[in-house]
Amino acid sequence: MVTVSRRSLGQLMSVCAAAALTITAFTLEARADVVTGEAAPAFSVQTATGEALSLDSLSGRTVVLEWTNHGCPYVQRHYGSEHIQKLQSAAAEDDVVWVQIISSAPGEQGYVEAEEALSLNEERGAAPAHVVLDPEGDLGRLYDARTTPHMYVIDGDSVLQYAGAIDDQPRPRADSPEPTDYVTMALTAVGNGESPDPAQTQPYGCNVKYAY
Template sequence: MKILTYPLIVIAFLGAAFAAQGAPKPGDKAPDFTLQGADGKEYTLSDYEGQYVILEWLNHGCPYVKKHYDSGNMPATQAKQTADGVVWLSIVSSAPGKQGYETPEQTLKTAEAKGSKASAILLDPTGKVGKEYGAKRTPEMFIINPEGEIVYHGAIDSISSASQADIKDAKNYVNAAMAEAKAGQPVSQASTQPYGCGVKYPN
């Protein structure tokens, strides 16, 4: 039994290692993708070459996401960045029947109720794009520069709790990274630990 089990353990370990290695990180080219928006339009990342793009993994059923939307923190961050010419794409990778999954119509209704200021909300029910990016949490953030490179990946801010009271004391990593990037400076915290609910991928 031990002889049979050991190779399986090694294979599983190597598979996990290769999966982790394959996830893009700051400095890497952002994987291109095309997804359907909740508005019925198709969105392709490479169409925004020459612009900054922020990707936000989204699940409105998650308490950590609720913290940032119900407080107005995420919409305010979205509004600040999109007013400055940034494209903000919220991505829902929840599978049908799992927390956070909604029909396109429901997605738009929820976005309006939550005050979303995203450029578009994209639907990834198979989880293909989420897995290509190695997204594990909601919310989880990626910033992509005009050259198509990831310059930030991680949390929205520095306090990993579901309490709205902590927002005022937290550093907004996205706003800080965008300020440095747009000033032509290296992003000083290009990678942080994302916190939140696990992305509800298909089994």
């Protein structure tokens, strides 16, 4: 018969509770005011280069919002393979506005100041149209951004058309099939005046490092 001390049992219960919270964080339903097919939450922010940027100012153009954290292994994989750089380049050719957003809080993984954020993109050959620093997490919480990466596609009428993962392969292997690129699919659908299918997927990656 195995005897478990109260202390060990308490530690085990704490671990189980923490694991349950982690799972819950990735399975909660999206906030009621962040719904695909409905108006995207309006925002007004300042970019890393000091420009004013609002959703209203982008009216008439398709917009991609990309939540990122350069220290996250999932983000590193997509930038290391130049997947995101290719998406950004294709978006620019189609006059799509790509907005990269960093919601990591000071002292947390991925936190950068404006100069470093811009330098990182230059080093990686990345070219988002705008970079937005969101250390207080206001914009991230407004959109219910949960992971890095977490992707959103908004059409020219400011309707949120897609929200979720960048593709369908969180942990690809050497023998994995070609990934389904949800962002490209959504942009193609929006460009054709259609609704993306799927319009929402489960995001994967590192938790957004919000200030608490």
